[in-house]
Amino acid sequence: MTTPRTDAGTGHGADVAAVIAAARAQGVQLATAESLTAGAVVARLVDVPGASAVVAGGAATYSYAAKSRVLAVDPAELSARGAVSAEVAREMAAGALELFAADLAVATTGVAGPGADERGVEAGTVWIGLARRGSAPVAELVMLDGDRPTVRAAAVDAAIAALAGALGLG
Numbered sequence: 001m002t003t004p005r006t007d008a009g010t011g012h013g014a015d016v017a018a019v020i021a022a023a024r025a026q027g028v029q030l031a032t033a034e035s036l037t038a039g040a041v042v043a044r045l046v047d048v049p050g051a052s053a054v055v056a057g058g059a060a061t062y063s064y065a066a067k068s069r070v071l072a073v074d075p076a077e078l079s080a081r082g083a084v085s086a087e088v089a090r091e092m093a094a095g096a097l098e099l100f101a102a103d104l105a106v107a108t109t110g111v112a113g114p115g116a117d118e119r120g121v122e123a124g125t126v127w128i129g130l131a132r133r134g135s136a137p138v139a140e141l142v143m144l145d146g147d148r149p150t151v152r153a154a155a156v157d158a159a160i161a162a163l164a165g166a167l168g169l170g
Helices: 016-026 039-047 063-070 075-081 086-100 148-166
Strands: 030-034 055-060 104-110 124-132 136-143
Touching: 016 039, 016 148, 030 039, 030 086, 030 148, 039 055, 039 148, 055 086, 063 075, 063 086, 075 086, 075 136, 075 148, 086 104, 086 136, 104 148, 124 148
Parallel strands: 030 055, 030 104
Antiparallel strands: 104 124, 124 136
C-alpha cells in the first residue's frame, strides 16, 4: 500500500493506550524499527503502563550500516535508492519483526529537514513500513509539513496510527 497523505503533526494521533490494549487482547507482540524518529515510537508505546506485556522492543537504526547489520536491510538497496523508500521501510519493518520475534512491527524512515537530503528527497517525506507475521510487509508514503520537530512528531503519530489500523482500531 502506498498512500500519500499530509498531516500537521499535532502530537495527538491515535490513542496509544488503545493500541497497547488491543495488542494485549489479541496476543500480539509489537516491535519498532526507527530512523528519523530515533526511538520516539517505542518510547511513546512504553509510556503506557503495562506496555511491557506487548512491546518486544525497538531498534533505532539511523545509519545505513545499522539498518543493514541490525535489521538486515539490503545494503545494495540503500546504496541504490537511499534510506527513504518504500522498499527500505518494508525491509526495516520485516527486520524488526524477526529481530524481536514480534507479531507486528512498524518502521519509520524519512527526511525531517530542515532541507532535502543528499539525494534531493524533500523534507517531510516519510515512509511508514508495517510488517505482520504471515503477511507481506507494506509501506505508506506520508508527506508532512513543518519544521524538523514537527515532522518527527507527526511521523511518530503516523506510525502509531499504522499500528492502530493493523490492530483493527478505527
